Amino acid sequence: MDWLTRFANWSSRMTRAPSIAPIRLREALLAIGMTAALFLGSTRVYAIPPRDTHFANADNAALVVAGSKIYSEACSSCHGRRLQGQALWQLRDQYAGRRAPAHDSTGHTWQHSDEDIFHMTKFGRFAAAPPNAVSYMPAFEHDLKDREILAVVAFIKSRWPIGLRASQAMLNPRLEGMPKNIGHVSWTLPPNCTASIQSWQQNSR
Numbered sequence: 001m002d003w004l005t006r007f008a009n010w011s012s013r014m015t016r017a018p019s020i021a022p023i024r025l026r027e028a029l030l031a032i033g034m035t036a037a038l039f040l041g042s043t044r045v046y047a048i049p050p051r052d053t054h055f056a057n058a059d060n061a062a063l064v065v066a067g068s069k070i071y072s073e074a075c076s077s078c079h080g081r082r083l084q085g086q087a088l089w090q091l092r093d094q095y096a097g098r099r100a101p102a103h104d105s106t107g108h109t110w111q112h113s114d115e116d117i118f119h120m121t122k123f124g125r126f127a128a129a130p131p132n133a134v135s136y137m138p139a140f141e142h143d144l145k146d147r148e149i150l151a152v153v154a155f156i157k158s159r160w161p162i163g164l165r166a167s168q169a170m171l172n173p174r175l176e177g178m179p180k181n182i183g184h185v186s187w188t189l190p191p192n193c194t195a196s197i198q199s200w201q202q203n204s205r
Helices: 003-015 023-041 061-074 114-123 146-158 162-169 194-203
Strands: none
Touching: 061 146, 114 146
């Protein structure tokens, strides 16, 4: 059974659980499941992202512990010990973009794939950013090994509520990072998760 089939089955189960999500969410999940089923039955070849993309496993306890230590040493001075970001990081003024954003549920890190977060951490910019785009994020290419960066990302993801983890997993190839217990606990997607669903649909084409 491939990942699209598993996701379609999972979406179907979610829509039959009234205590888990409101009606609109159940309808959205059902629509995603139906879309996945259409993909499965189509003769068109869809481009699946390559398997060499970076993935940070937030369910790996050892990786999360290692990431916690690295984050404390290399990241917390800017992004906060509790991932809360610098004061006034959301303020749109002449210093916008210079204050380190939050990595917890109040921030926007969960709106990016693991690969994007990895690339931003390593190179100080997103891969899709224009060459002349200004970024105040320092690059850790020469300070942290790839596995250390992934450990930090895993730690950050482990601090998110299950709804955010589910939404962020939709941005990863093959829904990597989807919480294993998602069908057994109550949760809801964040209200602004539309980008995750749209990205999942686009990446599946």
